[in-house]
Amino acid sequence: MNISIIGAGNMAYFLATRLKKSGHCISCIYARRKSEADKLATLVNSTGTDNPSHLPSETDVFFFALPDLAIQEFVVNFAFHKSLKVHCAGTVPVEVFESKNAGVIWPLYSIKKELLPKVEDVPLFWEGVGQKGKEIISLLAQDLSKNCHEAGLEKRQELHLSAVFVNNFVNHIMTITAQRMQEINLPFKASLQPIIDETISLAMAGESARSQTGPAIRRDEGTMQRHLALIAQHPDWQDIYKAMSTSIQNFYPPVKQE
């Protein structure tokens, strides 16, 4: 298919290089700065432009590889009603296009153009309007990754929330723990990598729920009070400790023992 890409950021690089590799023709790359458009265009044997009116009308699919708020802006004066329009933002509705030739392909992965993912199973979540739209979007998604799932806006919002938990929140736990380890002058990685790796392995094997241990699940109030006292200088971390412990205790019936 003839594909044009609006944007020259991380997602645009991923789309352009993968779709080119899958045999598609990248007709045009648009970016506000022509030099950025040209840089990506050169990579995939395409043409760069900074003028929206130069976008080729014979394009089958336009990818809007833009930040959430920029999609709406760009759509307003977008003239190519016959072409399929696809954006890549997880939490933007497909209705932003006000078109029946529309879809979404969203990666749940932190794509960086300097280091494009080498794996073929980048998780992609797609949505298409109408039967024909669904078919084409599904095929395009499969040309981009071997790990594609249909997911409308509601599912994508749930996925985004899940990512906040397993990425943003886990990252913060690692951050504050690394800081504490530095304070007591012990190496974070050497001390904690084995149990962190085990925690993640169990999660990947679907064993997390069965593997819960620690003072909260065994109702060890003495240890929990001592732990809270250790972080008396960090009321925010105490609140995390209390919220996590309460949630663990309510998740498991009080009879379970370690």
Next chain:
Amino acid sequence: MNISIIGAGNMAYFLATRLKKSGHCISCIYARRKSEADKLATLVNSTGTDNPSHLPSETDVFFFALPDLAIQEFVVNFAFHKSLKVHCAGTVPVEVFESKNAGVIWPLYSIKKELLPKVEDVPLFWEGVGQKGKEIISLLAQDLSKNCHEAGLEKRQELHLSAVFVNNFVNHIMTITAQRMQEINLPFKASLQPIIDETISLAMAGESARSQTGPAIRRDEGTMQRHLALIAQHPDWQDIYKAMSTSIQNFYPPVKQE
């Protein structure tokens, strides 16, 4: 050295097999059930017993590989004042032995006798009483692992708290996220493994603090409110979301943008 081990659980298996391999002689294994003592004794060419008075007096080092509360109990009538006594409980003071021949060797690792760790760098934290005690305990620790660190009670308590965060709390985050993914009928592992792996890789590279993203750090109140609405049925998870987000916002000055 001549080593006897009190206990025949997970830690006893780890100690007995590793110390034997390092050239020590495992004189005796004690357990309340003789069959359990014998099972481990056979493995390391030792003698099993269920009678504390059969423990050999010529033992250089007694390892108390017992649960926290059982250590105190066993110490009360323990007669071998000249031998070095070592327990393996992170949060039990070495003073439990009321002796100058005493120490602690504690693994920050979930050791299972059915699947003993193959790696040589199980994180071990040790404490010894007096200069001579320190020397011997340090050597014994090095015979058990290549990843040994001196850590008195205070540091071990801090380490235990860190383990609660990176193991118990991360495990619970994985548990509730897996449950939500099941509810929306999307595969947990295929959808989330890449960003989880990336989160952990960044933590191991010491990059967590610099890598924080998400609605909390960019003060995206709209997204945060929508996320809280999605988990309205789970007030415990809302409390986790709020505590984590508040901590993230207080950790980073408000100017930082994604």
